[in-house]
Amino acid sequence: MKNRVQLITYADRITGHDLSALDQLLTTQLKSLFSGVHILPFYFPIDGSDAGFDPIDHTQVDPRLGDWQTVRQIGQHSEIMADLIVNHMSAQSEEFLDVLANAEASPYWDLFLKETDIFPAGITQQQAKQIYRPRPGSCFSQKTLNDGRVINFWTTFTDNQIDINVESPAGQAYLERVLTLFAQNGVKIIRLDAAGYAIKRAGTSCFMTDESFAFVDTLSRRANELGMETIAEIHSHFETQIAVANRVNRVYDFALPPLVLHTLFSLNCTALLHWLDIAPRNCLTVLDTHDGIGIIDAGPQGEKPGLLNAAEVDALVEKIHTNSDGQSRLATGAAASNLDLYQVNCTFYDALGQDDFAYLLARAIQFFSPGVPQVYYAGLFAVPNAMALLGKTNVGRDINRPYLTGLDLNEAFERPIVKGLMKLIEFRNTHDAFNGDFSCTGTATTAQLSWQKHGQIAQLNFDLAKMTAEIIIDNGIEKTGFVLADLLVGLS
Secondary structure, eight states: OOSSOEEEEOTTTTTSSOHHHHHHHHHTTTTTTOSEEEEOOOEEOTTSTTTTSSOSEEEEEOTTTOOHHHHHHHHTTSEEEEEEEOSEEETTSHHHHHHHHHGGGSTTGGGBOBHHHHOTTOOOHHHHHHSOOSSSSOSEEEEEOTTSOEEEEEOSSOTTEEEBOTTSHHHHHHHHHHHHHHHHTTEEEEEEETGGGSOOOTTSOSSSOHHHHHHHHHHHHHHHHTTOEEEEEOOSOHHHHHHHHTTSSEEEETTHHHHHHHHHHHTOOHHHHHHHHHSOSSEEEOSOOSSOEEOTTTSOBTTBOOSSOHHHHHHHHHHHHHHTTTHHHHHSGGGSBSOOTTEEOSOHHHHTTTOHHHHHHHHHHHHHSSSEEEEEHHHHTTOOOOHHHHHHHOBGGGGGOOOOOHHHHHHHTTSHHHHHHHHHHHHHHHOGGGGSEEEEEEOSSEEEEEEEETTEEEEEEEETTTTEEEEEEEOSSOEEEEEGGGGGTOOO
16 A cells, blocks of 8 residues: 555545546546545445445445446556445345345345344343444344245344355355455455454454454455455544554554644643554544544543543534534434434534634644544545535435535636645645654644655644644754645645
8 A cells, every 4th residue: 555645435426427528527626646445335335324334245236336347447546445234234235135035045045144143142231331332223134035034134224234154155255255346456454344353253342352353354464365455444533443453454544633732722732642652553544524523533431541531522523513513513423314322413614613724733743643544535625514415315434525616626726725625635645754753742732753775854843822833844954844724825
């Protein structure tokens, strides 16, 4: 993976069209800006109950977007990241419908995980309490077979997302088929979606157990054999992220977004600097993604202290609600369907109250943090909350999943915040110091994030008391640089 900024986007929502339109955008208006692109689920169908994360057919490109040939075409100029949806598939899939029709006689009977696979005598209330739940309610959904029997199938997320028994021969064959197809069509990086939930054991949390780690190890090795890197997608306590980082090629730094917000809200760098000192170096950094803004990654878990304490987490969430004029509250928790207990649904731009300087500083902190940066398409264009879409779907995360058009993009390219962010991306992509060694220091209200390689130094200095920031470039002979605010009006 190249150490340059990558784009995260849906193929259709960034252009209003298809994969060919995305290909054209990447080679024209966004040319040379991104070394890679994470194309969010482009499998059939892209408009299921979870925006493509509930595939009916994981091996088929949705015909409305194009085909595998178009994917390969994008891969000729951009490193493609694709989602391997490890944990589940759609209840409308051909495989699951065959199970409903033919029960044990179906060749796919063992492909899907049932309550009795893990709890032969049925789950007890105490066992159910032990299971880590990303969403409220039971982890099972009742499905009626054609012969009238009612079976409890494991559904970690929604009743339309039936968990795969990844330890069965059928489950292993399914994942191998998808992996091989990816490798054959130019995918270079695989995001292991919800891999932490894939292995279930009675008497455990059924989340990131020792068996889960071993499964991720095996899956990562197989992907590497096929010429692909793996990224683990896991929202959990920060210590888990550190542990997972030793198991895969890269892990997401999901603690960074809430810590950046906390830093800018509280005007205190302490928690951020502590994390940057201990954070994994083999990570992808994000501020926003297709999901909400993760909170659990920085907070406490049970007896384990967090990077932020409970009061700081509460203050962070409330500040997001305030900055977004209450819009995030309408999209988070019980206020909207498809909710997650550990996320706040809001664009990062609105989380910062549409403050252009604060937003640009947040991106500068991200780009100077250890790891390869990714920028979500809504964040690239500093898009506000999609309230009309939220009102239409009542799906909380749709607030940050806008449908853009060519006209929207043309207008966005003229905005100072978008121009400034693109200049910052260009700087991050081209300075060789970012391929060297990272260090950070500071006080409660000031910070210096530095990269150094062979005498080349790039440093971000910011002062929260004064709300100023500058980037210093030192080649050992002379120092140059620029004030961050100048990117909003043109370099001075």
